[in-house]
Amino acid sequence: MNDIVIANFEQTKEEILVGVDRDSFFENWQENETWEVGFLVMKTKDNAHSFDLVDYESSVFWNGQEFIIKQMKDYAVGAQRFKEVVATHVYYTIQDGYQYEQMTGTFSINQCLSHIFAAGARGFSYEVINTNGVFSRIEQENFGGGNYLKLIDEVLSDYDAVVIPDNKHLRFYPRSYYGNETQEQIRYKFNTDEVHFEIDTYSLKTQIRGFGKKKEDDSYYFSPITYTSPESAKWGVRIQDPVSDDRFTVASSMSARLRRDIHDYPDISGTVNIKWAIDLNRGDKVTFVYEPLNVCQMIQVVGLKKYPLIPNKPPEVTLSNNKKTMTNILAGLKKKGVL
Incomplete structure (x- = not known):
């Protein structure tokens, strides 16, 4: 098990932090949004030195990564003193x-x-x-x-x-192109009962045209290519904005690009609480099965909240197959009264 290490702002003192409430410790990652750890620590005779290092702008080292304490509540209950902190990944200091x-x-x-x-x-x-x-x-x-x-x-x-x-x-x-395609499956009523998600077809398109590079005489290296998805048989022809890219001089390469770019599926975003621990990492693709709405689709993990100090406690997983940020997803769910 990894130790939690605390260092002061000047990085001149460093200690293993003991006395952390194991149930309180979490690691939360949301794609392009946040990466943080949080915990509650109680002062004891065994952690007097490390407890004093827990302060604003101190560094928390966990699992090989550095986090900076940005939020802290310091309080006492009777003679007992506590600190409750949230530390944000050192990446976010880039805003300085x-x-x-x-x-x-x-x-x-x-x-x-x-x-x-x-x-x-x-x-x-x-x-x-x-x-x-x-x-x-x-x-x-x-x-x-x-x-x-x-x-x-x-x-x-x-x-x-x-x-x-x-x-x-x-x-x-x-x-x-990040994350791995896994054999794991998240299935309603199998390993999750609690599902919050939204499905929309606003961006669903079934046909797209591609324009490649032009020659000096203003003619194309190849005639514009139109790709029609097999999903058009179900949804009809819905035309997506064309691709115009002068890097393409070969028709087959443009065809491959159009097949990759066509957005011929409904957008699905949501959160699930898993009943037991499964092996999922950032960006992994997992099969999501929700039979009440006949959903069976490979969806990407865009958020993970883990409780690594509690054995076998499952993560809270956020899934999405579209390009929305987590902020937009959660705002939309709250607006609809789901959260």
């Missing part, structure tokens, strides 16, 4: 950097990230995992003029990317 300069043009994700960190790395490094050249160049207008976290959030939205921090090293993945 600011890029004043702006740029306009058509840029790659690498160029945008390079522009952000041109104002100073602040101890951070990054890499882009551009599987099969999925990331396209995007037109940007006045990109900059914000803190690093705000600008990275813009990059994640514009390029449909996911950031996975490893302390201060950041890996940027195309949303569709």
Whole structure:
């Protein structure tokens, strides 16, 4: 079992933290939204030194990652003293950097990230995992003029990317190309009774057209390609915005791109409470079966809340197959009175 280690802000003192209420300890990750740990610790004769290190801006080291205490409640019950804290992953200290300069043009994700960190790395490094050249160049207008976290959030939205921090090293993945396809299954009335989700077909499309690169005489290397999904037999022809990408000079490559880009399925987002522990990690794809609505679809894990100090306690899992952020998902559920 991993130890919880606490260090002061100056990083001059470090202790293993004992006396933590095991039932209170949690680790919460939500894709592109938050990563934090929280716990309640009671002062005892065995942890007098480490207890005093628990303070605002102190570092909590858990499972190889550093978290910074940003919220804390310090109180006493009779003669007994307690501290209740929430510590946010060190990645989020990136908001303390600011890029004043702006740029306009058509840029790659690498160029945008390079522009952000041109104002100073602040101890951070990054890499882009551009599987099969999925990331396209995007037109940007006045990109900059914000803190690093705000600008990275813009990059994640514009390029449909996911950031996975490893302390201060950041890996940027195309949303569709991180996590593993698992054999695990989440099935209503089998390993979960409590399901909160929403399904919508606003973005469901069954036909898309692609335009490749033009030659100097203004003709295309290949004629525009139209792909019609087999789902059109069920939903009819619903036309998606076309793809126009001058990187493509071969028709077969564009055809593969259109098959990948077509959004020919309903969007599903929701949270489930699992009855027992299952092996799921960030970004994993899991089969979600909800028979009352005839749902059986591979959906991605976009949120995990774990209780690692409680043996066999299952996680709370958030699933989604669309591009909404967790903030939008939860706001929508609250608005509908589900949460």
